[in-house]
Amino acid sequence: MSQFFASLPADEIGSARPSQCSIDGLSVLLVRDSEGTIFAFENNCSHADKPLEKGVWNAQTREILCPFHKAVFEVAHAGRVRVGPAVVSLQVFPVQIREHNGVPTVFVGIDGSD
Numbered sequence: 035m036s037q038f039f040a041s042l043p044a045d046e047i048g049s050a051r052p053s054q055c056s057i058d059g060l061s062v063l064l065v066r067d068s069e070g071t072i073f074a075f076e077n078n079c080s081h082a083d084k085p086l087e088k089g090v091w092n093a094q095t096r097e098i099l100c101p102f103h104k105a106v107f108e109v110a111h112a113g114r115v116r117v118g119p120a121v122v123s124l125q126v127f128p129v130q131i132r133e134h135n136g137v138p139t140v141f142v143g144i145d146g147s148d
């Protein structure tokens with residue numbers, strides 16, 4: 035079951051490039067698509083455990099391109115691989131927008147062990 039953690043203010047999430055934050059010890063990237071929807075996913079390419087923060091985010095197709103060996107993940111479709119060499123999906127997390135200290139904030143759901 036997911037536990038939701040506060041990450042960044044919603045208005046800090048853009049559609050040009052991923053925003054990085056640390057949630058419960060996990061490096062997470064936040065992005066916004068061209069319609070304004072926010073997505074969160076692990077800052078780790080499943081191909082060779084490399085960070086995706088310098089990857090290319092496409093806000094129209096909702097895909098992230100890994101900068102190392104050019105794998106492409108469909109963030110809006112559970113992080114599935116569209117282009118290899120990765121074969122394992124990217125871990126995508128549920129998000130909620132809630133008030134936090136009076137500011138609309140992105141809460142990210144991280145799976146717990148319960």
Ligand code: FES
Nearest residue numbers: 079081100103105
């Ligand atoms: S580390 Fe991402 S494609 Fe190889």
